[in-house]
Amino acid sequence: KTKLGTFEDSTGFTNQTNDGTVIYFTAEKVERTALDEVVVTKGKFTACEEAVPKWSFTADEATIKFNKKVKLKNAKFRVKDVPLIPLPYATIPIEQTDRQSGFLTPTFGFSGNKGFRVSGAYFQTLGKSADVTFRGDLYTQRGIGYGLDFRTRANSRSFFNFGFFAVKDRIFGASASPETPDEGGSTIYAEGVHYFSNGFTAATDVRLTSNLAFRQVFSDGIQQIISPIEVSQVFVNKSWNNYELNLLARSQVISIPNVRIKLRNLPSIHFEKRPAILSFLKPLYFSFQTGFEGVSRREEVDDLARYQQQVGSDPTITPSLGQRFDVFPQFTLPINTKYVNFTATAGGRVTYYSNSFNDMRQVVGRDVIRKYGEFQFDIRPVALAKNFYGKDDVFKFRHVIEPFVTYRFLKGINNFQKIIRIDELDTLTDTNEVEFGVTNRIYTRRYSEVVSDEAQKLLRGKDADDKKPLSVQPYEIFNLTVRGKYFFDKTFGGALIPGQRNQIEPITAVSFYTFGGVPRRFSPLNIDATYRPQRTIVVNTRMDIGTHGEGVRSASATIGYQRSLVKFFQTFYYTRGVDLIPSLQIYANAAGKEPGTLRGSQWSPSIFVGNRDKGPYGGTSLFFDFENRRASELSPLISSLYTVGYAYDCCSLAVQFYSFNVGVRNENRLVFSFRLNGIGSFGTEQFGQGLR
Template identity: 25%
Template sequence: MIAASHPQLRAQEVTSEATPAVAVPDAPPDAITAVRYPEAVVVPEVEKTAPVVMESDTQSKTGDRYVLDGNVVITYGDRRVEADHIEYDSATGELEITGHLKTTGGANHEVISASHGTINLNKQTGRFYDVAGSVGLKNSGHKMVYANGHPFLFTGRVVVKKGPQEYEVYGGTVTSCQLEHPDWLLYAGKFEVNGEMASAHNSVFHLFNLPLLYMPYVTHPVNTEGRQSGFMIPVIGESSTKGLILGEQIYFAINRSTDLTVGAEYFSSRGWSQSAMFHYRGRENDFVTARYSGLIDRGYESGGQIVNQGGQDATFAGRHDFSAQTRMVGNVEYLSSYPYREAFTENFNQAVSTDILSFAYGVHETDGFASDVRADRYQGLKRVAVPATPTTPAVPAQEVRIFHAPAVEMASTDHALGRSGALWNFESSAAGLKRVQPNFVSGGVTERFDLHPEITYPLRLGEWKLLPSLAVRETIYSRSLKQPAVGQRPSVEHRGGLNRSDVEAQVDVRAPVIERTFNSKFVERVFGHDVRHTIEPEFKYRYVSGVDNFLKVLRFDDVDIVSNTNELQYGVTQRLFLRPTKGKATPCKEKEKDTETDDPDTVSNECGAREWISWRLTQKYFLDKNFGGAVVNGRRNIFDTTLNLSGIAFLTEAREISPLVSRLRVRTSAKMDVEWDFDLDTGAKKFTSNNVLVDLHEGNAFAGLSYARLNAPGRSYTQGTSSQVSNFSQLRLLAGYGSPTKVGLGVAANVGLDLNLGSVQYGALQTSYNWDCCGLSVEYRKYELGSVRNENAYRFNFTLANIGTAGNLRRAERLF
């Protein structure tokens, strides 16, 4: 069927005698206009093929054969063919194409440009010559963009299309660079491409036109939706303690929601390391993640003995939502040896962490009530084992392990008590508990029931706000703690039960906020803004009575450290806001970002005032300085009231006043933040903690500083010396220039210093250079963690855009 094209199609004069003239409305009946319009040909649907629509400047037909010339476009299904000249046989579905051939479409956004070729529409096969093409790229406006995470471009002398998504490329190249002269190319005599992957045998990798690596077999995924199983790029590295490192991993794409990676590394100086990682992502928030690492260690010689640091570390995390109100969550870790993690983990914070918490719970929430069943296990290392030497005996490790197995808990948010204006809430739990430590082991399982209801009554007196509350607590234990006789240590468990009851009264008072705006010309000239100063006072009185058996309570968690108290907490928060002056205020909307020119760090919200400085000071005064007889002189005492004020212990004797707690934060600009937090013990005349944090970034440059000082009660064990005071002073520095996603040079370094010992705990220097489609990073890293680890490591990675990374410098460990 031949029909006139739609008016929106191209309009040109044609002279083909086979094309009928078009009558002009209102013209004389015998008048035929000489104007010709482009023609569109709709061919009836062929079995197992989509309808074929043809457009061209000129068209002619002889039998089943169509001849189309000039800007020819043929569409069928989701595919499109363009050329200067096409001959189409509708009976066989065969296309013979010459001149600027271009075919596009398919599920993976395939594009082929060639000088000439043939296509069979019925069989969806073809052959193309002098080809340049791509998979996974699509046209967006005036430029090509990636349509999926696995794009690639290819060239070839001949491309044979064997099916809808199957190609063979002969004498060609493959790359992922959208450049006229790609940074890298993969040459091969033959590439095979199907709907899942592209593969080649006997290929040669070229970098900047230089042949660099021979690859007997290589694959690359092309499926937009799916992932491809296969071998990962090998890992090669070197370390002063591990020796030469050679490793390989295999990736299994189990299905669209699940994958598994397993691998092994050989350390020439130590032994074999194994690793595995499992991921599952379900609907909504459902997920499962599991990791395993282990080492079969040959050990190293120290003091005439072989020290073995092998071990295993396994973690599991998962969540499943049965409904919007009910879910099940778990996070479990098993670590067989602390020295293993300290000696072989690549993350410094993990290497020095000695606490492991595993938990699993199911919770149901409805109408402001929550009930859950949970089990958890805490494992903390309090002293690292020290091996024996010819002159000193071995020092064993000390651990604390605490179990909740299981615990049933119920709690509520505030609910109105009729129409009285009062609010009520409660929390309760029933748990089986156990504690194990070097000088104490609880026998069997200790049962504990705890009930804590509370009533509050919000009041408002003008601009003053008051929140008085009254609560009671009843806790029942199946076992208790028996204090040792004079001169006898340690404490022992008593099989007799224990009841603990208390009454709690509290008044929280918030005074009106005092504020003033400074908007003089001098202020505007200095700051460029108006400056608003606010002062927010706070007062809280708390009284707890009835806990007369604190020293008989077994310790498992924060429920067990409730004590008598009669205290007043007072404090003040001051804030300085910078506010645009009148006439300079901007609309309350975020500035539009030019993705081509703007640095994301320079784009900020320009509406209204911004907080410049905030400074909070608070302190407690204890009217009952002995906390109802709970204080034991010469020992670190932890109560819920001291823990709620600060995480730093300070109570070793009866005292009336707590340390002064200060939290100062300064946002000097959108590019710099400063924070100074300290606890000043005015009684001991010292800082129990003092922390300074500075973060700075300007364009591609960044820097950071953190200083941490701790001088507080708490047992520590460092370099073979035991102390009743945790005393350390540490400094962390970071500086660099560059970006992992931008072209050019990058360099960064960090270091961690122990100022007390005058030693470097860790340090790293990384340098990288990114081209358009690839990048190279090299790193030197040092660990110095006492006798457990003293390592110098050299690592690198080479990254190909949208392909992968070769080397042992992982993304999570980069400084950029």
């Protein structure tokens, strides 16, 4: 009648958990003490079905709460019935929900620099839409780390995450000294997007680090270790009709040898009207942009004399809140003909700065107003296209050629050297230029009603009349753009100073790699090609070809391949220290090269093979610096990650080997991690610690 009782030498199992796992148990004694509770004496719990399970927990006493959890007292974690880890208390979640509070599976590692590392965490749910993870790390030769990660979801599209990680260094091992400095510190991060019902969108991406040494020593991602830039920003946007409002707060720190440049836009308010036709003057369009900003730039240097020798002036230190006001109206007139489309754009811009440089390049509290007029004329001839057919007149692809020419004239900036550089808006200069180029595109057909390669191939062979027009969609498989500029004004109204690096808007609009060290008529030719035959394959390459016989100035290549069992991705960057032709040698830098150009070569390949949920898997991710390491006679490999693992039916095991050899970081680390079905492998994705 009570449905309570005792069983001897019993076996049993739980309902399936959210991941489909069933927990089996055997026990000397099972006593049902309540309708939703069972007490197990001398029990063994596992998700494996073998007689000798790959993993199991044994406990002197356990309490099973139906559809909630199993509480173990005086438990032992076993592998093949061999006890490995004694646990005074443990829980196994069996509730059919996505998340359960509790201690997470720890990870272990070892490095010669930090010693033995143990990482553990506690996960706490906060309702259905939020949770927090408290984390701790022990470095036996350095100190302790601690942090938390908080996550929340306001709706299906909005999220917000924040957290921190800090390390108290030199608690263990060698004491702090000039040879073994204290490199502890902290980092705070926040990231999120929120879509409001009234049309506003807010986004944040904040990462603040107390010092560069901490980021380089305790971050686990190579990009965080080597990147000289750290950006924190909060952005709010609202678009309606033809108008757009943007609010921005941004802080940026650029750390390069001997100097740290701190830039700030706070607050920043931009209001924009997108082009709209003037009803009383058709077909003329009107648009405008306005901006009201608080800006600052502060340069902190380690060696003042060295900085003055390199730059020729003192470090730039502006007030904490300088003002920059900007107004930019434009008129656009499209002219369409049968064979050529023309677009004429004219506008004027006025920008007010509360601070400026004097003739000695010193910051003074004297305001300056930059104003200019701009005219742009864009010419787009009709695209040329030709269809190509294969055997039996089956359509193969379409080749489209799109030439373009744009003339641009900007005049009025006669105080460029007085403008304090904050961002790209401050790099505008006078210019009189023509941009020219041609884009080639290759289109094939995709059929939206079929997904397999075999079905796509069969449909290509059918007549067009047999296909539904809506199911046939063009697909761009390849594009190639070649473009360049011709400058009627080689010095951009005197803004370009020959013999030094010049990063100004007419130059950066063509290429990321500077060519502003010398005055020139023709810019390098910029080539951009992308090949994407399938959604799982992408190949992109970009390069700059010099027009003064210098050949390839810079190049990059990206390859991505993603299948269910094989994933490959690689990036390659190459830049040259460019030799100048004899007539321009007077502008060469101390190394005899074009100012601003440096030799560099980096390669980052990664590959992963297998399925993390079934059978063997493994992969590697490498990062090579061929130039800087060659100069110092070191191995070009500065970072590596090797992963080997095997996923069984009820558990998986993985081993990872990290190596870092860059800057102050020279470390090898071995990490072991394991996953138990029904329990999980939480704790391996540590946002606060920089793991991604």
